[in-house]
Amino acid sequence: MSEVILQDVAKHYGDFVAVENMSLRIADGELVALLGPSGCGKTTTLRMIAGFVDATNGRISVGGRDVTGLPPSRRNMGIVFQNYALFPHMTVAENVAFGLEMRKVSKVDAVKRVDEALARVRLDQYGDRLPKQLSGGQQQRVALARALVIEPEVLLLDEPLSNLDAALRHQMKIEIRQLQQSLGLTTVFVTHDQDEAMSTADRMVLMYKGKVEQVGPPAEVFGRPRSAFAAGFLGIPNLLAGQVTAEGFVLESGMRLALSGQGGLAGRCFLALRPEEIALATDPLPPDSNALPGKVLIMTYHGSSVEYQIATEAGPVLSARVRAPGLGGQPVLPGGTSVWVHWPATAGVLVNEH
Amino acid sequence: MSMSDNVAPLARPCAPDPRPRRRIGRPVLTAPALLVVTIGLLTPLALMLRNSFNRFDPTELMISAFTAENYVKFFTDAFYQEVLLRTLGISALSTAICLSAGVPVAYFLARHVSALAKRILLIVILVPLLIGNAVRTSAWMLILNDRGVLASVLGYFGYEGQLGIMYSATAVTIGLVSVLLPFMIITLNSVFEAIDANLEEAGSSLGAGHLTVMRRIVLPLALPGILAGTVLCFILSMNAYATPVLLGGPTFHMMAPTVYQQVAKAMNWPFGSALAFILMSVTLILTVGVSALVQRKYRRWSE
Amino acid sequence: MNIQARHIRQGYAVISLLVIGFVVLPLIFIVWMSFFSNRILSMPPEGYTLDWYRRAWEMADFRNGFFLSLQTSLIATVVALVLGLPASLALARGAFPGRDTINTILMSPMIVPGIVGGSSLFIFFLEVEFLTGWRIAGSSIGLIVAHSLIALPWMIRLVTTSLIGMNPSVEEAARSLGAGSLTVFRRITLPVIKPGVIAGSLFAFVNSFIDLEKSLFLVGPDRTTLQIALINYLEWNFDSTIGAVATVQIALITVLLLITDRYAKLSRAF
Numbered sequence: 057m058s059e060v061i062l063q064d065v066a067k068h069y070g071d072f073v074a075v076e077n078m079s080l081r082i083a084d085g086e087l088v089a090l091l092g093p094s095g096c097g098k099t100t101t102l103r104m105i106a107g108f109v110d111a112t113n114g115r116i117s118v119g120g121r122d123v124t125g126l127p128p129s130r131r132n133m134g135i136v137f138q139n140y141a142l143f144p145h146m147t148v149a150e151n152v153a154f155g156l157e158m159r160k161v162s163k164v165d166a167v168k169r170v171d172e173a174l175a176r177v178r179l180d181q182y183g184d185r186l187p188k189q190l191s192g193g194q195q196q197r198v199a200l201a202r203a204l205v206i207e208p209e210v211l212l213l214d215e216p217l218s219n220l221d222a223a224l225r226h227q228m229k230i231e232i233r234q235l236q237q238s239l240g241l242t243t244v245f246v247t248h249d250q251d252e253a254m255s256t257a258d259r260m261v262l263m264y265k266g267k268v269e270q271v272g273p274p275a276e277v278f279g280r281p282r283s284a285f286a287a288g289f290l291g292i293p294n295l296l297a298g299q300v301t302a303e304g305f306v307l308e309s310g311m312r313l314a315l316s317g318q319g320g321l322a323g324r325c326f327l328a329l330r331p332e333e334i335a336l337a338t339d340p341l342p343p344d345s346n347a348l349p350g351k352v353l354i355m356t357y358h359g360s361s362v363e364y365q366i367a368t369e370a371g372p373v374l375s376a377r378v379r380a381p382g383l384g385g386q387p388v389l390p391g392g393t394s395v396w397v398h399w400p401a402t403a404g405v406l407v408n409e410h
Numbered sequence: 411m412s413m414s415d416n417v418a419p420l421a422r423p424c425a426p427d428p429r430p431r432r433r434i435g436r437p438v439l440t441a442p443a444l445l446v447v448t449i450g451l452l453t454p455l456a457l458m459l460r461n462s463f464n465r466f467d468p469t470e471l472m473i474s475a476f477t478a479e480n481y482v483k484f485f486t487d488a489f490y491q492e493v494l495l496r497t498l499g500i501s502a503l504s505t506a507i508c509l510s511a512g513v514p515v516a517y518f519l520a521r522h523v524s525a526l527a528k529r530i531l532l533i534v535i536l537v538p539l540l541i542g543n544a545v546r547t548s549a550w551m552l553i554l555n556d557r558g559v560l561a562s563v564l565g566y567f568g569y570e571g572q573l574g575i576m577y578s579a580t581a582v583t584i585g586l587v588s589v590l591l592p593f594m595i596i597t598l599n600s601v602f603e604a605i606d607a608n609l610e611e612a613g614s615s616l617g618a619g620h621l622t623v624m625r626r627i628v629l630p631l632a633l634p635g636i637l638a639g640t641v642l643c644f645i646l647s648m649n650a651y652a653t654p655v656l657l658g659g660p661t662f663h664m665m666a667p668t669v670y671q672q673v674a675k676a677m678n679w680p681f682g683s684a685l686a687f688i689l690m691s692v693t694l695i696l697t698v699g700v701s702a703l704v705q706r707k708y709r710r711w712s713e
Numbered sequence: 714m715n716i717q718a719r720h721i722r723q724g725y726a727v728i729s730l731l732v733i734g735f736v737v738l739p740l741i742f743i744v745w746m747s748f749f750s751n752r753i754l755s756m757p758p759e760g761y762t763l764d765w766y767r768r769a770w771e772m773a774d775f776r777n778g779f780f781l782s783l784q785t786s787l788i789a790t791v792v793a794l795v796l797g798l799p800a801s802l803a804l805a806r807g808a809f810p811g812r813d814t815i816n817t818i819l820m821s822p823m824i825v826p827g828i829v830g831g832s833s834l835f836i837f838f839l840e841v842e843f844l845t846g847w848r849i850a851g852s853s854i855g856l857i858v859a860h861s862l863i864a865l866p867w868m869i870r871l872v873t874t875s876l877i878g879m880n881p882s883v884e885e886a887a888r889s890l891g892a893g894s895l896t897v898f899r900r901i902t903l904p905v906i907k908p909g910v911i912a913g914s915l916f917a918f919v920n921s922f923i924d925l926e927k928s929l930f931l932v933g934p935d936r937t938t939l940q941i942a943l944i945n946y947l948e949w950n951f952d953s954t955i956g957a958v959a960t961v962q963i964a965l966i967t968v969l970l971l972i973t974d975r976y977a978k979l980s981r982a983f
Contacts, residue, residue, distance in 0.1 A: 108611050110715050127717040128614040135615045141608035145630050154626075158617030206616060437809045439799035443819055443865060446796055450862045451822050451830060454837035458829075461836060515732045518725035531733065532979050537967050538736045542923030544943040545959040549739035551951070552746060552754055559742050562756035591736050596983045620721050649826035651926050656947060666828040666926070673832040674930055683836070686829045 058119040058209040058242045059084045060105065065114035067100050074100045076266045077114070084119075085240040087233070089257035091247055093289065097266040099214060102246045106212055107131050118209055129158070134203030138215040140195045142187035148174070148198050149183035155206035173205035174198075176235070193224045200235070211236065211243040217252055229255055250290055254278060262286055283408045287328040292405070294329040294374045300406065309370045314346045316401035326407050331363060331377035333403035336389065337396040347398035350374070352389045364389065366397055462683035472679050480684035490668075490685075494692065497665040500579060500654075501647035504586040508594040508643050509636070511587075516598030517628075521607065532596070539592035543652035550585050550657060551576070577659030585653040590643040597642060601635025602628070637704050641697045648693045665689045740963055747956030754951055765953040766961075775958055777935075778942035785853070785938065786921040789860035790868075793917045796861075797868035798910070802902075804869070805876035823866040827926025834859055835930035851933030859927045864917035867982070871916060874981055875909025876902075912977030915969050923966070 060082040067074040075097040082088045090098035103109040105116060107128035115124045123131050142151050149170050156166040174180045177197035187195055196216060203211060216232070217225045233256045236243050247253050253260050254274040262269040262277060270282050281287040284295055298307040300322050305313040313327065341347045350368035362385070363377045374397055379385030389395060465475040484490045519528050538546060553559045554575045561573040575581050605628060613623040629636070654664040669689065672682030750760035769775050803809075804816055822830065838850040849855040879902070887901045888894075903910075925940045932941050943958060973979060 106611070106615060107715060108614075110718070125715055127619075127715055128611065129617050129619055131615070132617075133615060135612065137608045137612060139606065139608060141606060141612040143609060143612070143627055154613070154618070155616030158622065202612075202616070437803055437807055437812070437815070439803035439807075440815050440819065443796040443800040443869070444815065446792075446858075446861065446865070447818055447822060450834065450858050451825060452818070454833035455825065455829075457837055457840065458833040511728075511732045511735075514725055515729040518729040522722050522725055529974065529979075533967075533970055533974055534737055535733060536970055536979055537963065538740055540919050540923065540966050540970065541740065541959075541963055542940055542966075543925045544923075544940040544947075545743070545962050546739065548943065548947055548955050548959060549743040551947070552743055552956075553739050555951070557753070557755040559756055588736050588739065591732065593983065595732075596980050600980055620717075645826075649828060651828050651929075652944065656944065666826065669828050669832055670929065673835060679836050682832060686832060690826065690829060 060210055060242055060244070061115075061117045062101075062105070063115045063117075065101070065104060065111050065116060067097070067104060067109060068112045073266050075104070078268055079114075080261060080268070080271070082242055082244065084242055086258045087236055087243040087245060087256060089245045089247060089253035089260045090263060091250060091253040091260050091289075092263035092269075093248060095265075096263040098246045098248075098261075098263050101263075102212055102214055102244055105210070105244060106133055106135055132206070132208055133210045133212055134206060134208035135212045136196070136199045136203050136214065136216045138218055140187075140199040140219075142195055142198055142202070144187055146186075147183065148179065148185050148187065148190070151187065151198060152183075152202045152205050155202065159206065169205055173201040176204070177201045177231075192220055193228065196220065196228060197231075200232070204235070204239070204241075209242065211241045213243065213245045215246055215248070217247070217249070225252075232256060250278075262289065264289075279405075281328065281405060281407055284326050284328070287326070287405065287407050292328045292330050294331065294334070294372070295407075296327040296329070296370070296372060297324075298327060299324055305404070305406075307370050311348070311370055313404070314401035315404065315406075321406040321408065325409065327404045328407050329374070329399060329404050331375040332361075334374065334376035334378075334397055334399050336364065336366070336376055336378060336386070337398060338389070338393065339396075341396050341398060345398055346401055347396045348374075349394070349396055352391050352393045352395060354391060355388060361385075362388070364395075366395060368397060458683045459687060461679050462681075462687055464680040464683075466678045466680045471677055480681045481688070483681065484684060484688055489663075493663045493665060493668055494688070496579075496663065497648060497689075498692070498696075500582055500586065500664065501644055504583050504590060504647045505640055505643045507583070507587050508590045509640055512591055512594035512598050512639070513636075515591075516595045517602050517624075519595070519599050520602035532599075535592045535595055538588065543589070546589065547585055547652050547656040550581070550588065554581050554584065554657070576657070577662060579658075579662070581657040582654050582662060582664075585657040586647045586650055589650070589653065590646055593646065594639045594643050597639035598632070598635065601632045601639070604635070605631050633704060637701055641701060644697060645693055648689065740959075743956050744960045744963060747953050747960045749953055749956075752952060754953055754956060765957040769954045769957040769961075772946075772954065774937060774942040774946065775939065775954070778937050778939040779961075781856075781936060782922055782939040785856050785860050786864075786918050788857050789864040789921045790914050790918045792857070792861040793864035793868040794910070794914060797865055797872060797913070797917075801869050801872035801876055802898075805873045806881075819869055820866045822862040823870075827924070828929075830862070831859065831927035831930040834927070838931075850931055851936060853936070855931045856928065856936070856938070859931050860921040860924065863924050863927060864921045867916040867920055868913040871913035871977060871982060872906060872909050875906045875912075875977070878909075879905050908976035912973050912982070915973040915976075916982050919966060919969055923962075 062078055062080040064077045064079055065075065066077050078101060080088070090101055092098050100109060104111045107123070107126060111124060115122055117123060118131070143154065146154065152170045152173055153166050156169060161169070170183070171180060174183055177200055179194060179197055179201065182190065182194065187198065190198065196219075199216075213232070217228055220228060229252060245253070245256060257274055259272060260274050260277050261271050264285050270277050270286050277286070278290055281290055281292065287295065296305075296307060296313075298305050298313075300315070303312055304315050305327050307313065337347070348368045348370050350366040353365040353367050353373065356363050357380070358377070360380055360383055361377050362380050363375055366374050366376060368374055376397060381387050461472065462480055463476050463478065465473040465477055465479070467473050519531060523531065551558070554573070555561070556573050556576060558573075560575070564573070575584075609627055609631070610623050613627045614620070618626065649666050650664065651666040651670065654662055655667050658664065665685065666689070669682055669685045672678045672685055676682075746754055746758075747765055748761045748763070749758040750762040750764070751758065800819060804812060804819075834855070835850055838855050842848055842850065883905065884897050884901055887897045892900065923940060924938075925944065928938045928941055932938060937945065939958070939962070943955065947955060970979070
């Protein structure tokens with residue numbers, strides 16, 4: 057069992073709070089993604105788990121063993137760094153063997169395990185090369201092999217995909233997930249990319265300014281962001297400020313919008329709307345419908361869809377993403393066209409200000 | 411009606427810019443500096459090399475000749491060989507001390523110190539370096555002489571005997587180390603800073619303790635820079651003048667003071683010139699030789 | 714807390730403190746002892762006085778030496794600036810055959826040992842004197858030539874570094890906006906590399922000011938630089954006049970270093 061438990065873990069640098077009392081339980085074999093913008097504390101958290109940074113407060117335990125005071129060398133964690141951190145003066149095989157050597161594994165065993173590890177990442181032919189003779193993707197796989205060969209209790213991945221190009225990133229995402237699942241490894245994956253987090257993780261931990269904003273399975277966090285920050289970070293640019301009342305959602309301008317199925321929040325909050333859920337109408341809609349009048353500012357083309365920026369009379373500029381004209385969508389609306397922005401009453405998500 | 415009437419008049423070709431395009435990186439800009447270095451350094455050095463094959467004459471000073479007798483004199487006179495060996499020994503010792511004391515300091519500054527503290531410490535280290543040999547050496551005389559600071563501190567703890575450090579190899583080594591340490595620390599510090607700290611973390615996460623990380627990862631990667639710092643210190647101590655003269659005293663002979671003595675006092679320019687070239691050649695051969703040996707070890711991955 | 718990491722860090726801190734103390738303590742003592750009233754520099758203090766500073770100032774060798782050093786180093790710095798600035802531009806921006814060789818030659822005054830450079834210059838000057846009758850050794854000209862050579866490599870090294878660190882697109886942008894080469898240099902390049910030029914000048918000045926080995930051969934009986942005056946005095950005396958002169962020099966150099974630090978990363982000069 058290698059369940060990782062963070063209990064009130066905090067890191068302060070003088071007055072600056074990098075991570076604020078964070079508690080998190082990562083189940084055995086679970087992949088948890090720490091997600092957030094730069095400076096949110098996700099990397100500091102990973103480095104505290106690894107032992108590179110001493111926690112100011114709190115405890116960290118792995119499989120029931122308190123590791124808070126242990127140096128990194130005695131934590132038995134495999135780490136893949138953002139820049140891979142391969143030892144440039146050692147061959148690929150020597151890099152992978154390093155951890156085994158530190159564990160005093162016999163030469164014969166070590167050679168066998170290095171070969172297996174390299175085969176697992178499809179680099180069995182590259183043992184004699186130096187890191188700089190490999191491509192970025194290959195270097196990344198060496199880093200993975202080096203971290204896995206020591207049979208770590210926990211695998212820590214620090215932005216492992218950010219130095220790869222888009223195609224390779226997609227492929228490595230799948231490979232990492234497969235390896236992690238086949239080995240049943242408890243894994244912490246730090247990233248600033250919501251796609252990476254959503255496609256690999258069992259659970260996402262969304263962090264902001266040193267605090268945990270929201271924890272949950274990707275579908276849940278994506279579908280029900282709890283705060284304006286979470287909504288914005290997960291790609292919901294449209295936020296309407298207003299009040300939840302018995303009649304529905306009342307905007308600051310006094311305009312009333314329909315709500316349906318969004319329980320939980322009351323008083324001042326935001327209504328978050330995905331661009332994909334918004335439709336545009338050029339003809340006036342009946343007065344009771346859930347719609348805001350506005351004018352088209354600009355259109356941008358995205359292949360299968362087009363995105364309009366609409367200046368609404370109620371205030372904010374809203375993004376609407378509709379099917380491209382060539383694929384059965386409505387004809388292109390030129391800038392300045394008067395439109396009505398509307399959406400189903402169930403589409404909006406109510407989120408807190410913070 | 412000719413065809414050309416229907417054709418719009420051709421735009422006149424752009425007149426070439428009358429000013430020649432001045433390039434900022436023209437090699438001729440180095441000419442004045444090159445001239446001064448040639449007159450002030452290269453010509454005198456060439457002349458000195460030529461002089462080292464001339465003959466010394468007490469009344470004429472120097473007689474044009476082409477003889478190796480000055481070099482022969484050096485290698486047959488036990489006194490001068492001893493001077494060279496002493497210089498080599500003291501330099502090797504001082505360099506070794508600087509290396510072992512400089513590595514931890516440079517590493518500490520590179521890894522464990524805030525930016526501001528590092529800036530302050532660098533100035534603190536640089537002041538003694540740039541204070542000049544005369545002032546620094548007199549400060550050491552103050553510490554090391556028989557009635558100096560060290561003697562009185564030891565006396566306070568009950569030590570009664572004569573200190574006797576002044577005018578000895580020990581005093582010269584102490585003085586040299588204090589000049590060379592700042593050089594070593596600053597060179598090594600930038601070397602360590604250039605090494606990715608993630609490599610050390612990767613090493614420790616794989617189970618290596620601090621000493622293993624240093625031995626297996628940091629030092630091999632720092633080797634070229636360590637070599638550069640070591641060579642620098644060795645060259646500087648081979649050529650040291652003020653420290654051996656003031657802390658070694660009149661009977662402690664090293665190469666650079668001997669060159670001065672021959673050229674400026676004995677006015678034996680041929681022999682002084684030969685001494686200067688022997689000093690430079692020995693230093694060069696040793697540093698090139700050691701560098702080649704060390705570099706062979708890391709060539710494979712440094713290319 | 715990770716106790717092991719803390720112990721390692723403390724170990725490094727202790728060693729560093731000892732080593733840095735070893736390098737700095739002698740200077741602290743000489744400053745302190747320059748205020749002792751003891752007739753010979755020794756511990757413990759018998760009392761405190763500023764008298765040594767007055768005595769140092771009254772000694773013609775120190776006073777004249779200080780002004781000669783100041784004058785020589787200032788002229789040498791200006792010469793190094795005039796020669797070094799164009800040379801740095803060519804070295805940093807040009808791509809021409811022989812660039813590395815030229816760079817090595819221009820840096821060679823830093824590489825050739827002071828005693829060797831000084832003695833060869835001394836012999837050279839005397840030989841010129843035998844041939845032409847011009848007295849250069851022991852004259853201001855000889856001293857200025859030697860000191861300009863000391864200053865030049867420092868200037869070139871620091872100015873070149875800052876030129877290389879400058880984004881060349883900035884100059885291209887200025888040119889595309891209609892500026893000629895001279896205007897680009899005056900309005901764009903020079904302001905951007907100004908910190909490097911200031912740092913280069915300060916390093917050139919300091920290294921010329923503290924030079925001992927080269928000057929040794931070129932000073933005359935009534936023309937000694939401060940450093941030579943110091944070691945001449947040390948030959949026969951050991952009182953706090955030395956301490957007073959040293960303290961003034963330490964103060965001067967420290968101030969110059971603090972100014973340099975504002976303009977350039979000090980470690981880059983080495």
